[in-house]
Amino acid sequence: MKLSPSVEETEQYFKQLFIDQSDFQAKRLVIGGTEFRLFYFDTLIDPSNVQDFILKPLLLRPQDPIHEVVSIIDYAETEQADEAVHAIMYGKTVLQRSGESRLYLLGADLKKERSINIPSNERVLRGANEAFIENIDTNLNLMRKLINTTDFVVKTYTLGRLSQTKVAIMYIKSIADTSFVNEVDRRLQSIDIDYVEAPGFINELIQDQKFSLFPQLLITERPDRARAYLMEGKVVVSTAGSPDVIITPVSFWSFFQSSDDYQISWILGTIFRLLRISCFFIAIGLPAVYVSVSSFNPNLLPINFVNTLQSSLKYITFPPVVEALAMMLLLEILREATIRLASPVGQTIGVVGGIVVGTVVVQSNLVSNTMVIVAALTGLASFIIPSYEMSSAIRLLSYPALLLASLFGLFGLAFFFMMICIHLCQMNTIGLPYYTPPFAMNPAKDTLLRAPLWAKRTRPSGTAKANKTRLRNPRGWKR
Amino acid sequence: MSKEETISGRQLFVLVFMTQLGTEVLSLPHAEAGIAGHDTWLAVLLSGLFAQAGIVLIWWVGSRYPSLNFFAYTSRIVGRPIGACLNLIYGCYYVLSGFLLTLSYSDILNRWMYILTPRWIITLMILIVGGYAAISTLKRIAFVSQSFMILAILGFLLIVFSGIYGFDIRNLLPVLTDGWYPVMKGTYTAFTAYVGYDLLLYAYPYVKTRSKKKVLLAMTLANACTAVYYIAVCLISTTTFGLKQLLVIPEPLVFILKNYRVEVLQSIDNLFLIVYACIVLATIYVYFYLAAKAFQHLRGSGLGKQQMWVWSIVVICFIGGFFIEKRSDIRQWAEIQDRLSVILVVALPCLLLMVSAMRGVTRSSL
Numbered sequence: 037m038k039l040s041p042s043v044e045e046t047e048q049y050f051k052q053l054f055i056d057q058s059d060f061q062a063k064r065l066v067i068g069g070t071e072f073r074l075f076y077f078d079t080l081i082d083p084s085n086v087q088d089f090i091l092k093p094l095l096l097r098p099q100d101p102i103h104e105v106v107s108i109i110d111y112a113e114t115e116q117a118d119e120a121v122h123a124i125m126y127g128k129t130v131l132q133r134s135g136e137s138r139l140y141l142l143g144a145d146l147k148k149e150r151s152i153n154i155p156s157n158e159r160v161l162r163g164a165n166e167a168f169i170e171n172i173d174t175n176l177n178l179m180r181k182l183i184n185t186t187d188f189v190v191k192t193y194t195l196g197r198l199s200q201t202k203v204a205i206m207y208i209k210s211i212a213d214t215s216f217v218n219e220v221d222r223r224l225q226s227i228d229i230d231y232v233e234a235p236g237f238i239n240e241l242i243q244d245q246k247f248s249l250f251p252q253l254l255i256t257e258r259p260d261r262a263r264a265y266l267m268e269g270k271v272v273v274s275t276a277g278s279p280d281v282i283i284t285p286v287s288f289w290s291f292f293q294s295s296d297d298y299q300i301s302w303i304l305g306t307i308f309r310l311l312r313i314s315c316f317f318i319a320i321g322l323p324a325v326y327v328s329v330s331s332f333n334p335n336l337l338p339i340n341f342v343n344t345l346q347s348s349l350k351y352i353t354f355p356p357v358v359e360a361l362a363m364m365l366l367l368e369i370l371r372e373a374t375i376r377l378a379s380p381v382g383q384t385i386g387v388v389g390g391i392v393v394g395t396v397v398v399q400s401n402l403v404s405n406t407m408v409i410v411a412a413l414t415g416l417a418s419f420i421i422p423s424y425e426m427s428s429a430i431r432l433l434s435y436p437a438l439l440l441a442s443l444f445g446l447f448g449l450a451f452f453f454m455m456i457c458i459h460l461c462q463m464n465t466i467g468l469p470y471y472t473p474p475f476a477m478n479p480a481k482d483t484l485l486r487a488p489l490w491a492k493r494t495r496p497s498g499t500a501k502a503n504k505t506r507l508r509n510p511r512g513w514k515r
Numbered sequence: 516m517s518k519e520e521t522i523s524g525r526q527l528f529v530l531v532f533m534t535q536l537g538t539e540v541l542s543l544p545h546a547e548a549g550i551a552g553h554d555t556w557l558a559v560l561l562s563g564l565f566a567q568a569g570i571v572l573i574w575w576v577g578s579r580y581p582s583l584n585f586f587a588y589t590s591r592i593v594g595r596p597i598g599a600c601l602n603l604i605y606g607c608y609y610v611l612s613g614f615l616l617t618l619s620y621s622d623i624l625n626r627w628m629y630i631l632t633p634r635w636i637i638t639l640m641i642l643i644v645g646g647y648a649a650i651s652t653l654k655r656i657a658f659v660s661q662s663f664m665i666l667a668i669l670g671f672l673l674i675v676f677s678g679i680y681g682f683d684i685r686n687l688l689p690v691l692t693d694g695w696y697p698v699m700k701g702t703y704t705a706f707t708a709y710v711g712y713d714l715l716l717y718a719y720p721y722v723k724t725r726s727k728k729k730v731l732l733a734m735t736l737a738n739a740c741t742a743v744y745y746i747a748v749c750l751i752s753t754t755t756f757g758l759k760q761l762l763v764i765p766e767p768l769v770f771i772l773k774n775y776r777v778e779v780l781q782s783i784d785n786l787f788l789i790v791y792a793c794i795v796l797a798t799i800y801v802y803f804y805l806a807a808k809a810f811q812h813l814r815g816s817g818l819g820k821q822q823m824w825v826w827s828i829v830v831i832c833f834i835g836g837f838f839i840e841k842r843s844d845i846r847q848w849a850e851i852q853d854r855l856s857v858i859l860v861v862a863l864p865c866l867l868l869m870v871s872a873m874r875g876v877t878r879s880s881l
Contacts, residue, residue, distance in 0.1 A: 333628070338781045444632070444640070447624065450789045451640050454663075454796060458648045461658040469654075473661035 037117040041137040043073045050075050053121065060124075065091075067098040071134035075120075080127035085144035090129065102131065102140050110143025125200075149174060155257050158422065162299035164260040172202050172276040178259045179206060179274075183266065187211075193224055195238075195275075199231035202276040203238070206262075212269040213501045219466050220271045220284060234275030235282045242284070244464045249432060251425035252465045254283040254290050261295050269500030285466040285499065289474070289483040291426035292316070297486045305486035313484060315417035319430045320456075322417070323360045324441035324449045326410045330356045332445030351401040357442040359403050363411035364434065366393060371415070468498045519584075519653055521723040524733040526657035530718070531737035533660040533797035534711035536667060536744060538619045540794070541766040543708055543745060544752035548761035551701025553687055555749045558701030563742030565702065566709035569861050570734045573712070576868045577719030578727055585716035586812035592871045599813050601863070606809035608852075608859050612710075613802035614832040615852055617641050618845050620795045621836075627769060627788055638836045641796065646829035648800035649807060650822045653721055656804060663793040670790055671744055673783065674768060677775035678751030687754060707853045708745055711798060712738060713860045717805055803828055 039046055047062045054060040063074040072094065074086075085108075093105045103111055110128070114120055120130050120139045127145030132138075152174070155167035168175045176190055187210040193203045203224065207217050223242040232238065235255050243252040256262060257280050262272045265283045273282040283290075292312045297305035330349060334342045352359060370389045377385060397403045414434060421427035433456070440448035463470035474484040482492070490510035497504065522530070539546075547555040580588040586605070590598025621637040629637060648659050691698065715734055722730050752767040761767055772784040780786065807824035811817050839845055 333785060335782050336780065336785055338779065444636070445629070446785070446789050447629070447637070447640070447792065450792050451644060454644050454793065455647060457662050458644065458651075458659050461648075461655045461662070462651045469658065471658065473658055 039137050041135050043132050043134045070098050073132045075130040082146040108142050112141040114139050160296045163295050167257045168279045170277050175274050182263045196232040201232040204274045206272040208266050211500045211503045234278035235280045249429045254286040255280045268495050285468045288471040291423040294422040302488040309486050315420045319418040320433045320437050322414050324437040327356045328441040328445040348404040348406050352404050359407045367415045519721045521721050522654050522657050524724040524729045527722050528733040528737045529661050530657050532740050534714050534801045535741040536794050537798045539708035544749050544767050545765050547701050551697050554698050556746050558698050559705045559745045559749050562702040562705040570712050573715045574731050576864050586809050592867050602809045602812050606806045608855050609802045609806035610828050613799045616799050642829045645799040645803050646825050649803035649825045660797045663797050666790050666793045677772050710856045
């Protein structure tokens with residue numbers, strides 16, 4: 037809709053539109069005979085900015101062109117009413133001079149954000165200590181400061197019919213394969229929803245497999261981690277209001293990588309990586325192995341060990357499966373309670389968990405000693421996985437493994453692992469295989485092992501098809 | 516029909532190697548003991564060479580139709596009705612192979628570990644895994660095989676290290692006591708152990724290598740590795756046990772592993788039998804996959820969905836399992852399958868090659 041040159045009519049129009057909004061203001065000014073109107077939400081603007089950079093200069097030069105008068109960088113003009121409405125909603129101050137049908141959109145909005153903190157969910161020993169925050173502009177600022185190339189592209193969208201949330205995708209033009217960028221773009225564009233809760237909603241709406249337990253998009257709060265993936269040709273999605281960004285397409289192995297791996301010697305990095313991957317098997321399989329050994333295949337272990345095991349089971353009335361299920365459930369309850377509990381009472385969990393579970397349960401012969409060890413080890417093994425989503429998925433997978441092992445012994449467990457392996461092999465993320473076998477000499481060399489930097493001359497071929505060289509002349513000083 | 520994803524030469528190697536390994540790892544020394552006797556290893560080596568000739572033959576047939584898979588070009592060579600018949604026969608053969616493998620492995624598990632568990636439960640579990648893997652594309656199947664391969668290698672190391680105890684090279688001597696005849700007969704028996712390389716019939720057009728010679732190289736390597744695996748197994752069995760013992764022990768390897776003690780594990784044999792599931796399944800799902808593909812190619816434009824075929828095969832195999840209860844029945848069926856595999860894997864491709872050469876279908880006309 038076109039606007040009329042009369043300030044009264046414009047005021048009328050806005051007042052009609054915002055009739056229920058008590059914080060909407062239409063300020064009337066008359067300076068040197070010229071009439072002005074300022075439209076804004078007083079909860080969204082910064083009054084001192086408006087005072088200093090709009091009103092004061094206007095008082096001095098009321099007749100000059102506005103863009104010469106106001107000292108505000110976020111400046112726009114429009115003749116469309118709905119554009120002006122949007123701007124007001126976003127916290128801009130809209131100015132009209134009587135006799136002009138043009139509106140001036142001036143950004144003097146109040147910026148409320150928390151400061152950049154250290155990452156709380158992804159701790160590392162070495163490396164950067166910055167984490168993303170809820171303000172998307174600050175997040176983009178952090179990323180831009182980390183990557184100073186013109187190839188670094190930020191594309192923004194507005195998602196959410198009602199919330200009008202700003203979403204940005206980032207990629208490096210010279211590395212990322214355009215087909216993936218386009219695919220992510222297509223999937224984001226297709227989202228039509230009232231409001232966006234990131235990363236959860238976006239995650240669920242753009243991932244390939246709807247019924248898989250495994251996380252398919254990597255979520256991180258670390259700008260340095262996001263940069264590392266950008267350099268492999270991946271796409272990062274950041275959403276306003278969320279301190280987490282989404283990285284896609286990632287493989288199964290990404291969930292076992294930590295930024296720390298690349299800061300320490302590659303040998304240590306490899307050993308820690310192997311530790312995490314063996315914990316994948318321990319977390320899924322250990323309770324199942326315990327149950328199948330104690331009730332199905334006791335002949336698998338040396339006779340002395342079986343004797344020790346059996347002696348700890350002597351006074352336990354329940355079968356090992358029930359024992360294991362109870363302990364694992366208890367562990368899960370403790371974990372959930374620790375997250376939900378207010379921090380001052382958090383210590384209670386330690387007392388309850390440590391004393392009650394550790395000692396009393398065993399003393400009262402409800403659960404055997406060995407089972408307590410098994411449950412503790414399973415929990416610890418799952419918490420070692422750097423990604424929260426992956427670690428929860430793994431812990432959940434140990435329940436079906438347990439049931440199968442209690443029915444069919446070790447063969448049930450083998451059956452379960454084979455099914456997981458096949459499931460992983462069949463999964464896709466954004467058209468790429470989710471899981472590639474680690475022994476297949478993957479060009480990324482970053483799966484089971486963290487290869488030394490000088491051996492990783494090429495980028496993963498899946499995402500960076502065109503620009504493969506990552507490293508030129510490694511350790512060239514030796515020659 | 517869904518489009519097939521291409522696989523690399525390395526993936527072809529793994530796929531063929533894992534398909535060739537089957538229950539024969541356990542049963543070959545026993546089966547050969549009555550035929551080739553001390554010279555089992557020689558028979559196994561010879562049949563490996565025959566398998567190599569078979570590979571070259573299939574590669575040759577494949578290179579005449581570089582953009583089509585076997586089930587698609589059968590009808591080009593011999594015409595639509597006969598071609599469809601051939602596909603049907605191949606499909607049934609692969610179903611039978613997968614079925615018998617499932618049965619013999621569940622029979623082994625039943626005898627060694629799960630004496631009280633009904634066999635049909637074990638069969639069902641194996642069939643479910645096999646069917647679940649077989650519904651995907653060749654590339655994804657190769658991924659699964661690549662992941663399982665580490666277990667095959669571990670198994671091999673286990674066999675070799677456990678064989679060091681009680682190893683007596685004198686058990687091999689004298690060589691060729693009864694002349695070449697028993698060895699040649701043993702070669703025929705051992706040949707089925709190598710069957711699985713016929714995967715190339717289907718996979719040929721989907722392998723992406725720099726030149727098609729690389730395909731032959733990958734196949735040769737796979738066959739050589741299989742031969743080494745089998746020969747090692749046979750050598751260890753025949754040197755550890757005497758001939759008379761081998762005649763009565765159906766799975767000598769398990770006995771050898773039982774004898775092998777580590778501080779932390781008492782019965783490696785049980786662990787090996789479980790791990791062995793991966794090796795067997797890598798063969799079963801390839802067979803199911805090939806069977807489904809053969810049935811799909813019954814009609815030029817594709818008949819039914821791959822998933823539907825695979826799951827119906829699984830159901831048929833599961834029901835069939837109730838009708839073959841005794842071990843001797845499995846044996847009888849296996850003998851039929853042996854004959855079939857020689858006909859379908861060696862004789863028929865040879866025949867088709869000749870027919871296609873006579874009809875003068877050259878590469879340029881495609």
